[in-house]
Amino acid sequence: QVQLVESGGGVVQPGGSLRLSCAASGFSFSTYGMHWVRQAPGKGLEWVTFIRYDGSKQYSADSVKGRFTISRDNSKNTVYLQMHSLRPEDTAVYFCAKESIFGVLTGFDYWGQGTLVIVSS
Amino acid sequence: DVVMTQSPLSLPVTLGQPASISCRSSQSLVYSDGNTYLTWFHQRPGQSPRRLIFKVSNRDSGVPDRFGGSGSDTDFTLKISRVEADDVGIYYCMQGTHWPPTFGQGTKVEIK
Numbered sequence: 001q002v003q004l005v006e007s008g009g010g011v012v013q014p015g016g017s018l019r020l021s022c023a024a025s026g027f028s029f030s031t032y033g034m035h036w037v038r039q040a041p042g043k044g045l046e047w048v049t050f051i052r053y054d055g056s057k058q059y060s061a062d063s064v065k066g067r068f069t070i071s072r073d074n075s076k077n078t079v080y081l082q083m084h085s086l087r088p089e090d091t092a093v094y095f096c097a098k099e100s101i102f103g104v105l106t107g108f109d110y111w112g113q114g115t116l117v118i119v120s121s
Numbered sequence: 122d123v124v125m126t127q128s129p130l131s132l133p134v135t136l137g138q139p140a141s142i143s144c145r146s147s148q149s150l151v152y153s154d155g156n157t158y159l160t161w162f163h164q165r166p167g168q169s170p171r172r173l174i175f176k177v178s179n180r181d182s183g184v185p186d187r188f189g190g191s192g193s194d195t196d197f198t199l200k201i202s203r204v205e206a207d208d209v210g211i212y213y214c215m216q217g218t219h220w221p222p223t224f225g226q227g228t229k230v231e232i233k
Contacts, residue, residue, distance in 0.1 A: 045162075045170065045213055045224045061221060095169055105152065105217040106175040107160035113169055 002026040002110045004096050009115030012086055016119070020081040022096030022112055030054070030074040033099040035108060036081050038092035048094070050104065051079065064090075086119045093117075123148050123216050127225035133233045140201040142228045144214035149194050151218070158217040161190055161199050164227075165210040173212075174199065206232060 008020040022034070036048040049060040049070040058070050067086075072079040079096055093116050097108035124147040134140045150157045159177045162170040172181050174190040177197060187202045201208055209232060214225040 044211075044227045045215075047222045047224070059221070100172075100175070102175075103217075104222050105156075105158040107162070107172055107215050107217055107222070108170075109172050109181070111169040111171070 002098065004098060004110055004112035006094065006096050006112040006115040009094065009117045011118045011120060013121050014087060014119055016086050017082070017084045018086065018117060019083070020094055020096075020115055020117070022079045022081075024077045024079070024096075024098070027098070027110075029077040033103060034070075034072060034079040035097045035099065035104070036068075036070060036079075037095045037097050037108070037111075038090075039095070039114070040089075040092040043092075046092075049081065083117070086117075088119050091117060091119045122221060123150075123219045123223050125214055125216055125223050125225035127212075127214060127228050130226060130228055132228055132230045134201075134204045134230060135233050136206065137203050140204050140208075140230060142199045142212055142214075142230075144192075144197045144199070144225050146195045146197075146216055148219060150197075150216050151194060157193060159190070159192065159197050160215045160217060161188075162213045162215065163208075163210055164213065168210075170213065201230075204230070204232070 003025045005023045035050045051058045051070045069082045093114040095114045096112045098110040100106045100109040126145045128143045161174040164170040178190040189200045211227040211229050213227050
């Protein structure tokens with residue numbers, strides 16, 4: 001069955017960096033776009049960033065543009081989120097999410113369990 | 122960005138009774154292919170979201186037929202015909218028609 005397992009979260013100081021990973025299994029990873037979606041404590045869902053199935057295109061929310069970079073290694077079935085210049089408002093659970101067969105049009109059909117990032121001094 | 126507005130934000134319900142959540146978008150969600158890309162997710166406490174319904178009214182595999190989605194253009198509804206204890210949590214609508222994808226604020230469903 002489809003599994004998405006995030007790792008790499010933790011506590012980091014403002015201005016610091018962190019890299020999240022999401023290991024995928026149970027589906028043909030190299031044929032699906034992947035996303036990161038975050039959820040601040042007690043808040044709703046916010047789409048963060050996307051990478052095409054082949055890694056050729058990436059798009060990010062304005063709130064993280066220039067600071068966060070998504071990448072993927074299809075040989076390892078893993079997608080990454082490199083975060084720089086972290087701010088307290090980046091504190092959230094970060095979910096990796098798989099696009100459905102129709103792409104982001106029909107949302108995300110599988111989500112990981114999430115990894116918590118806390119930005120605090 | 123397209124703004125998704127849900128109401129109510131909190132919904133106390135009685136077991137066995139119906140429940141209804143509204144989701145309105147700031148722009149039409151009709152895509153260039155004629156389809157409308159409105160999705161509903163359910164997030165139980167402490168869990169990741171789960172997709173329930175896509176393209177307004179298509180239930181995902183394993184989703185009970187107690188859940189029904191309807192609507193068009195900018196106005197959408199998620200209905201639960203008879204609420205069960207397992208239905209508690211937060212329900213989010215999401216639009217995929219316009220880039221970037223955007224979510225509603227969420228509606229918290231709890232049992233009275």
